[in-house]
Structure formats: structure tokens, C-alpha cells
Amino acid sequence: MHPQAATLWRYPHWTLAVLLAGLGMIGPFSIDTYLPAFEGIARSTGATPVQLQQTLSSYLLGFAVMNLFHGALSDCFGRRPVVLGGMALFTLASVGCALSQQIETLILFRALQGVSAGAGMVVSRAVIRDLFPPSEAQRVMSQVTIFFGVAPAIAPLVGGYLYVHADWHAIFWFLAGVGLLLLTINWRLLPESLPPESVQPFAVKPLMRGYSGLLRNPRFLLLVLASGIPFNGMFLYVLAAPTFLGQHLGFAPTQYFWFFLCTIGGIMGGAALSGRLAGRIKPHVQIRRGFSIMVAATLLNLLLNLLLPGHEVWSLPLIGLFSLGWALMVPVVTLMVLDQAPDRRGMASSLQSAIAAGANALVAGALVPLVMHSLIGLALTSAGFMLVGLVAWRTVRRALPVSPDA
Structure with a gap:
């Protein structure tokens, strides 16, 4: 923790959670908002279904690769400069998307959006652990998840409205405006939470050695798999939303928000419950x-x-229930991940996010096109992701106890 943590943020903790949630929501917001416009993008640019999917996978690939460096850069230069630089680049990339007339150009600027969007999410985790002890950090992390859930819930509604009443370019102008707003607010309010004694030199070779050490740590890897891979059990449906909602369930673009209300409602409910349980029950019980x-x-x-x-009557609530379970356990597991490298939490957060985003990119680019045309295929794939996370947690719990009180 920062030795002056109590004086760095003088406002209620929930206000910091709102600020950090705004940074974290940029990633999913960049996906959910433009999904209702897939058909319009295809007509406007002459894109094939594979090229449309590449606008997702290129974003997620850029997100995954750069996540390896956001945390390390924040360990070297401070949390604040990395956040502000990420928001500035995201704003410019969104303008590039809005001005795109060809699908290849859109794919390129989507990749730049991905490169920049992860900065806020990665660094915000490190900020929380810089400022709060474990039990309070869990509460703030849960509050971040609650507030974070509001934006993706309204994102498809906003995207569908802009697409219907303007065109798909307006969606990216909107994202540029969101990026500029977050840049301005964080410029004014975000404190520098990196303790001076924790500053680390930025050098690629030592950084890679640090990553190599974490990757050789079975506890770290298993915890990352337990926290990140089950998320794809829900995210799979988000990535397949144009087909899942439009073809299988017969939803119009302006109706997509019902799906996101269920998923994000589940995440917000699970996160709220996680915050209430912080310090009241043992972490392993909450995860179970x-x-x-x-x-x-x-x-x-x-x-x-x-x-x-x-049918939407049972399909959407079950996805929401799955999301609730994931959000209930993930704040606890995420804090366990960060504590595997207490002197380089930025680096640990980066690697965790990179692995998760790499899995997301693989799902978007390879698995979704294979299974999105079958409801049973989607359900089986979702079950597979959940099983990977469950086995990872059971393994780390049985063979590598996280801590005596875990």
C-alpha cells in the first residue's frame, strides 16, 4: 500500500469506484455499442462475415498484446500517466473508426482501440490494491464491478439507437466523446497511487523475465484460469450476439439491450453480493x-x-445467472492473483489481463464463427469454459492452498 493512501483520496470510496469503473468499462463498451450495427457496416463497406468478425478479433488481439505492457509501464512511470495516455489514444482511434470508409481501415483502428482500451482496466486494479488493504480492496473491487456494469447494460441500447437514427459512424463518434470525457475527468481527479519506493525501471528483458517467473508459478496460472476463463462462458454469447439474438431469438437491433440487461444485471448483482460478503465469510467459501x-x-x-x-424467456435469465456466479467469485480470485507479485502488482495485473484477453481474442476469432449458428454448440462451448475454470480452482485449492485463511 501507498504510505499516504489515506490522504490520496479524500472522498467516499464509492466515488473512486465510479472513477475506476469508467476506465474499466471502456473495453466492453467498445464491443457492446457497435454490435447492433454489424448489418449496416457490412452493407456500407461490403464486408464479409469473416471481415466483420475481424473487427472484433483485431480489437481483442490488440487488447491482449498491449495488456502485457500497461501494468509494467505504470510500475515505472506511474499509474496516472499510463491512464491518461491510454484514454488519449483511445479517443484518437475512435475518431479513426468513425472516419473509416473501408473495412480494412476499420479493422486497423479497431486494433488501435484495443491497444489503448486496456490501460484503464489494468491500472485501475493496481490503484485499488495501492490504496486499500485486502478486505477493503475486495469491497472497492466489487463496487467497481457494480458501476462498471451500468455502461455495458446501456451500450447496445445507445448503439442501436444511433445506428437506427443516424448510421454506424455515429457510434464511433460517440465512443470518441466518451474517451474525451474520461480523459478530462481523470486528468482532474485521478491521484498518483504508486508509492515512490515501488517504482520499477522499465526494461523489456527484465520484464520478460518477470513474466516468465509468473508463468512458471502454478498458483498464479491456475488462479488466472479460474478467474478469466469462465468469463468466456458468458462472453461467448456477447460475441455471438448478432447471430444469437438476431437469428436464433429473432431480436431487432434495438432489442439487444434486453440481453445485456440480463448479463450485466447478473454481474452487478454478483458484485454487490461479493462486496457485502467481504470479510464475513472465508474467501474459498465465496468462490465455491x-x-x-x-x-x-x-x-x-x-x-x-x-x-x-x-427462447428468450429462459435463455437470457440463465446467462444472467451464470454472470452472477462469475461476478460473485472473481473479485476474490483477482486479489489473490495480484498478491502473487506484491512488489509488481501492475505487472501481475498486466499478465492476468493479457491471458484473459488472449483467450477472448481466440474465442472471437476462432470459436464463435464455428459455434454461433447452433444453440447447442454455444451451450456446450460455454460449459467447457466453465469447466476449465472450475478444474483450475479445485486444483489450486487442493494442491496449492492460497493461504491459511483462504
């Missing part, structure tokens, strides 16, 4: 409850997809 909810939602989703035609 989260996985139990995900297992129940997954099995029911599989059963209903095998027996019944797809």
Missing part, C-alpha cells in the same frame, strides 16, 4: 458459491437447449 451458481446455470442451459427450441 460462485462456481456452484455457474454449474447450476450451465447444466440447466444445456438441458433446455437439448429439449426445447431457443
